[in-house]
Amino acid sequence: MRVEKNTQRLQSIDALRGLVILIMLLDHVRETFYLHKQVSDPMDIVMTEPALFGSRLLAHLCAPVFVLLTGISAFLFYSKTQSVQQTRTFLFKRGLFLIGLELTLVNFAWTATFPPEVIYLQVIWAIGVSMLALAACISLPLPIIVLSACAIIFGHNLLDSVHFAEGSWMQTLWLILHERGWMEFSGIKLRSSYPVLPWIGVILLGFALGHFFSQKYTAKQRNTYLVSIAMFSIGLFIVLRLINIYGDQPWQHFDAFSLSLMSFFNLTKYPPSLLFILWNVGVGLIILVLFERWQQQQWFRPLVVFGSVPMFFYLLHLYVLKLLYVLAVNIWGLNHGHYFSVDHVWMMWLMSIALSFALYPAVQWFSNFKHQNKQISILKYF
Template sequence: MKNPTVKKQIEDPEQYSKELLLGILLTIAILDHTRLFFHYWNTNPGKLETTTPILFFTRFISHFFAPTVFFITGTYLFRWSKDKSRRQVFYHMLLLAFLLIVVELLINNFLWTFDFQYRTIGLFIIGALGLSIGLLAFLQFMPKKLLLLFSILVLIFHHSIDGVTVTGKSLSAILWYILHQQKYIPDGERLFIVNYTILPWFALLSLGYAIGHHYQRKWLLTTGLVLTCLFFILRGINFGDSQPWTIQVSFVKTLISFFSVTKYPASIDFICITLGPMFIVLHYIKGIRNKLTDFFVTFGSAPLFTYLLSTFLIHLAAMIGLCFTDISISAMITTSKSYEKGNELSNYGYSLGVVYLLWLVFVFLLYYCCRCYRTYLLHK
């Protein structure tokens, strides 16, 4: 019996390959989220003094997820818009943007915090995607070549304004935080978090949209190799990232320093080392289909559902896990105090070996949930 998850994708190898890549990267993102809740609380994988190669690698491979989501979403939006008028595209994009922002504020924020008072509100990947699609609704009226040029220029040069920082809670300051400056904004018991700044992420989305009509397998490999090589050149001369690499006491630490690129805001080095390999993988996986790829497509064909359900499952499991400790389960309700040193979870956590085992359990549980979800949609 054929897997109903992939039944409708067989005739479209391009869509299948994109969903395959999204599915693989979703499972990696789930690994990083498992680390966040089950590894030692508030551990920074990028801190050279305390990190380990496996901890850094666990975080680093998750970097590929977000750029892939934004770029592939851009290509999806282009394909979807081909048989529609610009006006139809405008209103549909605005509606989609609104829905994603609502999902971010009401659902995703709750799943990360489990706080019914919503004392912590964050702009994460779903909200940033919504804002980016809303902006694209207006800029899609530009000629495709001009939009492509604009996207490339933003990706290349946005790092040049990293030094422009503001403070305070004025409207102009908040708009700047959303555009380019990662910020934690405390306000009494409330905390507002801006992680995904819009400039580079919108540019990735619009890049996918602008080259949608040129999307061909033959240039994926070349572009991917060029971007990957460009990363080593730019990183080698310490250009394009606010965090320069330095020679460390050991080769491994130096390697970690070299690959420790800035995600918030996403630097040009970060974009090159994530987009480049992503293009290469997309080139080679097109046309491949077997039971293993069908497994990952189950996740990639319903990415939003998978992402939200995985966050709920991981957070709930972490809360249940506290029942077997002396720590109150309320400690797993994320508030501004959760980010302070000395909180209840400061000494709580498990080794990375346990994290990886839990991750495998979550992935297989999610597989059956996502398969049932897709089966329901296909038979609806």
């Protein structure tokens, strides 16, 4: 099954990827310069100001959309090569590459400690492992892939009460798959911040949705199907959330409507609950369809540039944030207990906007370099 020859469509995928990594920048500015008001998962809405809650809620869009697009992009690669083995090899190599980056350059950017004493297995790790899982599954019939994705996404919350004896090999496997916690190997502590099982479901779903980008479907048919799936996903989220018995921690009614609304959208990310996935995948698909219609807008091109080199931007912004934090501490000291932090959420937003403009020239240069030197194979991983 060949992919439709439509560069504008590919630009809409890059643009959505660019949007979510800019939102990710905002969240990482929060994790660097606003840690005196840390947020839990799910958030304590009584203790979290609405502006901070909204910023974190917006950032929830990032990981599910990025993993979904990874699955779609894997299908586009498969459609282009028409080779299961070549696609599997690419996914396997890229997955290992991402895992290696998480354990080394990414972890050092967060901890600034070498050799590492603690390693945080975060989103790049989860994407890497998910790509390895997809590599093993791409030869399966489409109905099996769809059923597997749905079974994982809809069923994994049934496993929330499953636990294993501390220190056992089953607990280690379970911490990797479904439960957030600490492991230790050779004196190094590892934190399974992103249990991977639900993300495997999302990447399988993305690969299945990639079939709508084949020549079998016109752009109009594709958008109709994607919008229908998105509306079903959001509608099911609303119904299940109102029923309030499955898919996430129950929400609460408060005297203040604003707190009730915050509670309704206060979803669990670690690991991502069924309702977390339904809401964010639905919203992401709607934005993807809208981006196909907005490609002539002037603001669209920078998003494409950011999204064309996501790993380069990811590493770049982490090290820039670490450098800025070290400089701020040396100049002004710790102004909020153990942290240097800005005082207001609007300052966090302003820093994020300023950084997006400041980093754009480097991202644009690397994007041009990558596309002008396609013979350098390692560049395709960035």
